[in-house]
Amino acid sequence: MFEWFAETLRKYPEIAIFLSLAIGYFVGKFTYKGLGLGAVTSTLLAAVIIGQLGITVSPNVKSVFFLMFLFAVGYSVGPQFVRGIATDGLPQAAFSVIVCIYCLAVPVILAMIAGYDVGSAAGLYAGSQTISASMGLATDAINRLGLPPEQATAMLNAMPIAYAVTYIFGTAGSAVILALVGPRLLGIDLAAACKDYETRHSAAAEFGGAGSAWHRFELRAYRIKPNGPAAGLTAAKAEALLPHARVFIERIRRDGVIQEATADTVLQAGDVVAVVGPRDVLVDVLGHEAEEVNDPELQNVPAEGVDVFVTSKEVDGKTLADLAKSPAARGVFLRKIVRGATAVVIPILPDTVLHRGDILTLVGRSKDVAAATKHIGYADRATDIADVAFIGAAIALGALVGALVLNIAGVPLTLSTAGGALISGLVFGWLRSVHPTFGRIPSSTVWFMNSVGLNVFIAVVGISAGPGFVAGLKELGISLFLWGVVATTIPLILAMYTGKYLFKFDPAILFGACAGARTTTAALGMITDAAKSQVPALGYTVTYAIGNTLLTIWGMVVVMLLG
Secondary structure (H helix, E strand, O other): OHHHHHHHHHHOHHHHHHHHHHHHHHHHOOOEOOEOOHHHHHHHHHHHHHHHHOOOOOHHHHHHHHHHHHHHHHHHHHHHHHHHHHOOOHHHHHHHHHHHHHHHHHHHHHHHHHOOOHHHHHHHHHHHOOOOOHHHHHHHHHHOOOOOHHHHHHHHHHHHHHHHHHHHHHHHHHHHHHHHHHHHHHOOOHHHHHHHHHHHHHHHOOOOOOOOOOOOEEEEEEEOOOOOOOOOOEHHHHHOOOOOOOOEEEEEEEOOEEEEOOOOOEOOOOOEEEEEEEHHHHHHHHHHHOEEEOOHHHHOOOEEEEEEEEOOOOOOOOEHHHHHOOHHHOOEEEEEEEEOOOOEEEOOOOOOEOOOOOEEEEEEEHHHHHHHHHHHEEEEOOOOOOOHHHHHHHHHHHHHHHHOOEEEOOEEEOOHHHHHHHHHHHHHHHHHHHOOOOOOOOHHHHHHHHHHHHHHHHHHHHHHHHHHHHHHHHHHHHHHHHHHHHHHHHHHHHHHHHHHHHOOOOHHHHHHHHHHHOOOHHHHHHHHHHHOOOHHHHHOHHHHHHHHHHHHHHHHHHHHHHO
16 A cells, blocks of 8 residues: 555655645744744655655746745835835844844854755755745855766765754744843843833834724615704705815605605705714714614615825826815815835825825725716725736746856856745735736735645655755764854844844834844734734834845855855
């Protein structure tokens, strides 16, 4: 039975890949106090074990999925990457660059001291810094060294061994150092620092929106009283009774029949009207002046929130007060205005001027939002369908640029197809954020490209390196693990002191910034748990975007420095 199973996997290596994924994702989901192997390490270990059966997988498989993964990484962090450079996040971006240099320099120096070959050094770097994606670029770089095939193969086989041995402490050790050791080392009460930060910034909190039970704009039903101020007025004049608020009468139930309301509809005593507007106005004003009724059928209208990209020349240069008078604005409310490459949030004021390129978040009845969108520009509605033409073209373009080789003083310099795909993802991800008329990739698709793309690559690496794993582990195991501990610890300690004394970060976000620069999500989880607050995550985003890019590229740099 076993012989049949082994022979089947050798004959159909695709089964071995999916089996590695199944085991990896299943085992990787188990954690203890927020710590676990994770899908990547579990997939690698499963693939290495399966690889003992002597399975051969085409290297083209891992190349395809790795390009897909790198593009997804760039696409995801592209907007944050640009904003981190161009806005107040610049100190965090600079900090991340310095930390990434620490993360490169320390493993390289240790590898030289230990006398490791290029493959082991690249694996030591990838595992100790928990950046598995760097192995793809390191693989490309090793293949370009022009070494004899047997020597290159030995290096490539050593890389995942070194990665697997050092990754465990790279993950768990980073979390312990940043969440537990770091605050004590720097004399910081993390929970108190976060509480103080929340107190100082509580006024900036924003409520409502998707995922919140509270909504800024609501639709409620009221009965027109016989002697009420609205009886006998048109809907438009009744709405004008509240001159300092935008409220609209959307529907009417008259004599038991529901009808749509227009600005010219005359209201009658006994009518039940569905009124939409700011919640505070409906509750504090109409709630005291009118009789509210429960009429689910009247209030059951399709509503949505949509991001609209401003393209209309008629809207460009107009104030919100001017646009509010337009018939197309009836029944529609503005929740947010975002402007420019740095995604600046613009205040919503009567004299706020809109420009082409602004992104407006509109909320209201679906048909009202559709009418307003037609007047303003282009709607960026959520969809489950990915723009595959965009994905294919962007990856191909990036890979083509990356494939170019520039010879300087006899030294061939190139991004490689993998590096080109990453840069393409950064560029097109940013372009998508500032011009959302193309290139939509649903978050679920991005996750698939990111997670599965990487893990298929890792599975192929593990399966291919499996036969040489046991021998290599016996040869390098304990000493390699200890070198990995040092390679993980020193950059983090340097990062914490640099962030506190050189950049003078707020203690509440300091450790989150360190975790982001090192792209260690497990550490962030443990930090927020120790802080009893999510505030440390505010330092994670910009640093993660830059750290994820540079640490991945460093895989190629390690080979260039040691090769």
